[in-house]
Structure formats: C-alpha cells, structure tokens
C-alpha cells in the first residue's frame with residue numbers, strides 16, 4: 382500500500398516534508414470533522430489534481446486504493462444496512478482520499494527526507510529526553526521491510542502449497558512469524574554493529 | 578590486535594564456547610567448522626555483539642564489555658544475509674546510516690557515500706530501492722555500509738553462503754581488496770587458500786589453528802572421524 386518514492390522535480394517533490402505531513406493531518410481532520418459529501422468529493426478532486434501536479438500517472442493513484450477495495454465494499458454494505466447509501470459513499474470517499482494523500486506523501490518524499498522532517502518535528506520531544514532517533518529508525522525500518530516481509534510470506538506460501546497447505550492460515554502464518562522473529566534478532570544486531 | 582583471553586560463553590545454560598584463548602594479528606584470518614560449532618557466537622564476541630560469560634576480549638586494548646562503543650567503531654561486521662543488515666529503503670540512505678551514527682556532517686557524508694558506492698560498482702544504483710538489487714549487489718551494499726565507517730577490522734560471518742557462484746566471486750574479490758584486517762567465517766574453503774591463518778572450531782573448541790592447507794587437512798580428518 383505504501384508506495385516508495387518516485388524521482389521527480391515537481392513543486393510537491395520540493396515542498397518540505399513537514400508541510401506535507403501537516404497537510405495530510407489537516408485533510409484528515411477536515412474530512413472527518415465536516416459531514417458533507419460534496420466537501421469530500423471536492424477533496425477527492427483536489428487529491429487527484431495533486432497527483433497530476435506531481436507528474437504521477439493515474440494508475441499510481443489507483444494503486445494506492447486498490448488494496449483497500451474489499452474493505453471499502455465491506456464498509457459500504459455495513460453502512461447501507463445500518464444507515465444509508467449516501468453515508469456509505471461519504472465514508473468510502475473519506476478513506477480513499479486519505480489513502481491517496483498518504484500515498485502521495487510517500488511517492489513525492491524520499492524516506493530519508495521524511496525521517497529528517499519527522500526528526501525536526503520531534504525536536505521538542507528530543508529536548509525532553511525522548512530518544513527520537515529510535516522513532517525515526519523504526520519508521521525507516523517499516524519502509525525497508527515491507528518488501529522483505531512480502532517476499533517471506535510469498536516463499537512460505539510457495540513451500541506450503543507444494544505440500545497442499547496453501548489454504549491453511551496456520552501453515553502460512555506460523556513459519557512466517559518464526560522466520561520474521563529470527564530475522565528481527567539479526568536486524569537488531571546489525572543496527573547495533575553499525576554504531577546506532 | 579584482537580586478544581581473546583580464556584573466553585567461555587554460555588547462552589541459556591548451554592555452553593557454547595569453552596576457554597578459548599587467541600591473539601589475532603594476521604591480515605586475513607578464516608574461521609571454519611561445522612554448523613553449530615560456535616563460529617557465529619565467536620565472531621560476535623569480537624565486536625561486542627555478545628560479551629563473554631568468562632574471560633575477556635580486547636580490541637586494540639579496549640575491553641568489549643566496558644568499551645562497547647569504541648570497539649564497534651573499530652570492528653565492522655558483515656552478516657550472512659544481506660537482507661537483514663540493510664536497514665534503509667534506499668541504497669544511499671543505507672550507506673549513510675553508519676556515518677550519521679558517527680556524527681559525520683551531511684556534506685562530508687555525501688562524498689564518502691559516493692566514493693564507496695563507486696568502489697563497489699553501485700554508483701548507478703544510488704537512488705534505487707535496496708530491495709531491487711541482486712543478492713550479490715545487496716551483499717556488496719552491506720560491505721559498503723560497513724567500510725564507509727572506516728573500521729580497522731572487518732568481521733564477516735559467512736558473507737558468501739547465500740550467493741551463486743558469480744556473486745560469490747565478486748564478493749570474495751571485494752574482500753580480497755580490503756585494506757583492513759579481515760576475519761571471515763566461511764564454508765567456501767576454496768576462498769581461504771591464500772589466507773594467512775585458518776582457525777577450525779568444533780563443538781565450541783579450537784581443534785586446529787594453522788596455515789590454510791594444514792588447518793584444512795586437520796578439519797577434513799576431524800569430520801571423517803566423527
């Protein structure tokens with residue numbers, strides 16, 4: 382879901398990461414504070430325009446939303462049953478806009494800049510004695526290990542389907558978790574070894 | 578010089594290493610032995626990732642137990658699986674990580690990153706996501722990330738085990754070219770023929786410590802006896 386940085390020279394690429402994170406937080410607050418479907422649609426249009434401004438094709442935007450489609454379907458059905466289809470639509474648009482904007486943030490911001498931006502934002506906490514480097518390291522590790530974990534699960538699924546177990550959640554989850562735990566020990570050694 | 582003085586290691590009540598005493602001064606030292614013989618545990622003692630249950634490990638006179646930071650500055654560590662030691666999503670960010678920890682200013686960092694990536698043929702991959710590199714390139718990136726910190730010693734724990742032949746040769750060439758003292762755990766016995774010293778571990782003890790052909794002969798004999 383979290384796509385990585387795409388090289389570019391647009392205004393959005395050059396905008397400071399702190400502003401982009403603030404913009405995302407602001408959009409989230411407005412979207413959920415104001416119950417108005419037209420406002421959400423307006424925000425959706427703005428988000429898509431921003432993709433164009435960043436020089437990103439529409440399929441990039443679509444890729445941010447696609448993994449959540451089944452969740453949207455579920456939310457929509459629940460909202461229709463409990464309230465109305467209008468409310469269902471409103472909720473889905475809100476989530477879609479947030480996904481689009483979060484995706485836009487990672488697509489136009491190098492993760493190192495984002496981390497530097499977060500570190501700058503967290504400076505007051507740092508002065509209070511919080512180890513903010515650890516927080517930013519945790520965030521970059523998340524970015525780094527999304528593709529690694531995906532390939533671990535993929536490998537385990539292949540191995541299990543060779544034994545006819547591709548439909549067993551346990552047969553896939555247990556070895557994946559064990560491998561991940563083992564990995565995490567070595568990763569933490571590697572971080573120590575590099576003087577963190 | 579790295580001195581291992583009467584070191585024993587026990588993990589969760591399991592004895593792993595028994596009274597090992599060694600002085601490491603040669604430029605190329607290989608550690609060999611069967612799986613579970615204690616090689617990884619031993620080399621992790623050298624940069625303080627593990628500390629001895631008994632005895633002392635001194636790196637240029639610094640005790641790994643009490644001067645961990647100074648020791649880790651001197652001793653770089655390359656792991657078997659490059660996927661577990663590349664901690665940043667983009668190639669150049671990962672190389673810069675150690676420099677950042679050392680407090681090197683940004684401008685200087687950039688130049689050092691350039692230099693080391695160039696040396697390992699990774700300059701064109703500078704801005705790429707690290708997960709898109711091949712296995713051999715990932716291991717070279719891991720080595721670059723360690724070397725950029727200019728350690729005096731480089732410890733490598735089976736750096737070629739997961740690689741195919743072509744990548745194995747590339748990584749081994751990179752290791753041959755190191756200016757530093759290198760201490761390498763390996764199962765690729767053909768890679769250590771021109772090393773200065775080979776140490777053979779078996780069940781947490783040293784059973785041979787000699788020039789390559791003698792030490793390796795003793796290793797093979799021991800495995801045939803068992």
Ligand SMILES: Nc1ncnc2c1ncn2[C@@H]1O[C@H](COP(=O)(O)OP(=O)(O)O)[C@@H](O)[C@H]1O
Nearest residue numbers: 588589591593611612613614615616617618619
């Ligand atoms: N964290 C640990 N806790 C308990 N036992 C361990 C731990 N790590 C390794 N061992 C045990 O120590 C022995 C030596 O392991 P290791 O040093 O990894 O050997 P090698 O690298 O030669 O394969 C093995 O029997 C292993 O099971």
Ligand SMILES: [Mg+2]
Nearest residue numbers: 616617618734
């Ligand atoms: Mg090992």
